[in-house]
Amino acid sequence: MPRFAYPQLPLDGLLRRAAERDPDGCAVRTASAAATFAELDALTDRFAACVTHLAGGPGARIGVAGVLGPEFPAAYYGAMRGGGTAVLVNPLIREAGLVHVFTAAAVEVAFVPSATAEVLTKLRDRLPALRAVVVTDADDGVVPGDCVPLAVALAVPSAAVPAGLTGPGPDLDADACVQFTTGTTGRPRGVRLTHRNLVANAAQTAAAHHLDSRSVTLNHLPLYHTMHLNSAVFAGACQVLCADPDPLASLALAARSGATHYYGLPARLQRLAGMLAGTGPRPEGVPAGPELTAVLSGGTALAPATAHALSSRLGVPVIQGYGMAELSPLSHCQSPGDGGHRGSVGRTVPGTECRIVHLDTRRPMDVYATGEVQVRGPQLMAGYLDGPDGSGAGPDGWFSTGDVGYLNEDGELFLVDRLGDVFKHDNELVSPTAVESVLAEDPRVADCVVVGWPDPVHGAVTWAGIVLRDPTAPGLLDTLDSIVDGANRRLARFERIRRVEVVDAVPRTPVGKPERRALRQALRGRAAAEAAV
Structure with a gap:
């Protein structure tokens, strides 16, 4: 296994560290507000106090909706700092999906927007473990049913915050987060990720994306993704959150914000490439910004032709990576410096190994031979909620991803398809x-x-x-x-x-x-x- 050093801290300890190193540095910025690392850390303390007050005790599962706003990181880290486990909730899923997530994870307290709170109110009789629902966007104080407005929930006496509260202490192998798979090959499964998994992958991602304290990341995403959050906090980078779905508006915001990294989904980047088609290398009126070093695509594959066209228009590499919930989530990434070979998802992130095995014999294969992708590294999950303890890897630590691909002589991974799709x-x-x-x-x-x-x-x-x-x-x-x-x-x-x-x-x-x-x-x-x- 390649040697790779990362902090021996609980995940919320990364935020505490960032606040101590650069208290006045910008942590999160939206169209209407901004928070420094010190302010975000203090808000996380308030969420932690709320969790200890509302939850049934240490180890409670805390549902946190991945809304694109500063309340998400505070609730996410606050769940851990309050002695609980954060359960990521997609606010876009329907009733059946919410019941599955909340039941499978036995969620006791939930921090969700009004629309999700309304659905949960109708489902309360099917969710016996749910003790409290906190509405994160109830500015006027009006909430559905017996839900609690965020301002009321956070008005907990300071005595409710245990002294020196910084997470689970030395047990870095305790669950920090439960993230559900997308369910494209079956029912979504809850993936148990430890503090060690997530801190390691935050360090790996920051290294792979070339993030440091001078970086400014523009997140043009419909929902908050913990990979972008954790890696930016690890690096002490500023995150700019763009809720406007218009790709050109996001590009203009990146320029105004001095963004060094632009994160987007393939569907939006495809649309952006179409909008910029036929213009000059730097579209008039929509500059990429002189500080921009890379556009990073994730979630699913971006067509190589689209990536190449967009890179030519913006004058920066458009790069892709690879991973999954079970890998916290990143295992591979193209380099922001050169983008790598066209069509690849890059080399492994630091501290990670990859090999290809035959679909039938399971023997390791040579370069350019197609088979199942296997990965091992410190970011590999602790296990599934609905499975036995253990990461699902073999005795030698290799985890079978269910994806089919091949490696070239430079160690770059080229994906072919999902094992169930080929x-x-x-x-x-x-x-x-x-x-x-x-x-x-x-x-x-x-x-x-x-x-x-x-x-x-x-x-x-x-x-x-x-x-x-x-x-x-x-x-x-x-x-x-x-x-x-x-x-x-x-x-x-x-x-x-x-x-x-x-x-x-x-x-x-x-x-x-x-x-x-x-x-x-x-x-x-x-x-x-x-x-x-």
Whole structure:
């Protein structure tokens, strides 16, 4: 295992350290407010006092909605500082998702916005562990049901804060956070991340992204992500939160704020690239800002052509990384200095190892050979809420990610697809993502999704669902045939599209990943019905 040093602190101790080093430095800035590290640390103390007052005792699970505002980091770190475990809550999920998260994690106290509080009020009889709901955006004091406005919840006597409260003390292997998987390959699972996991990954991410105390990060994200929060606090960097979904507005804010790092989702970066198409290297009226050093994409894959086009327009590298909730979450990242090879997700972050194993024999494979990606490092989770103790890694520490890819001679990782998404045609592995990337280059294709259609002779054949840019144009069948013919000329024999349909839309997760699981199930049913005729 590569040697890698990181602080032996509880996660909330990183904020305390930042406040001691640079109390007046900007920690978080929004359109309407800003907080220094000292102010954020003091607010975290108040949240910690609130947690100790409302929770049933040490070790309580505290739900924290990932809203894009300063209340999130204070509640997140405050949950830990108050002796609890923060449970990340996506405020965009629906009733069934909230019930699953709150029940699986046995959440006792929740810090959520009004919209989520209203839903929880209706669900209280199904959530017996939930003791209190604190509404974080109730400025007028009006809250649903028996929820509590944040101002009231924070009005706890200072005596309620234990002296020297700084988290769980020496037990860095205690759970700090529970983060749920996206659920693209099954029901979301609660991932238990320790203080050691998260502090290590904060240090790894800061090193990989080249963050330091002079850095200013612009977060153009719909929700707060703990990777960006923890790495910035570790480095003592300022975070600028942009709630405006307009990509051009976010770019202008980055310039005004002197942002050095711009974080965005692929869907938004794709839109930004389209807006900037045809302009000069530096779009007039929308400068990237002279301090900007990199645009960083995460959540799902950004098409290499889009990354290249955006990099050319802005004059800075557009880079990607790789990880998952089980890895706290980052394991790989391209370098902000050069971006790495086109299409890769970069090398491992410090202190991390990666290898590729054969899908069947599980033996390690040579460079450029495709197989399952395995990772090991200090950021690997403690385990799942619904599983036995342990990280899920083998006795030698290697964790199987469920992703398929290959390594080049420089150690850069190239992802092919999810293990559950790839399929075999005549024993050759087909990547739906690779076929989709070819289809997407046809200007007549607005969106597309690819899965395997069961076939008794070949195992499976490629099925494509295509969203046309102009579905009302005459000659629909001729258009589809032309699109497929053009794609098939660029695909290997075993990848070629054998079935195609026009679809109204491609169902996607909040971060833009195609929801293939339900589609595969539907197609299996249709294939079986065809075979029975």
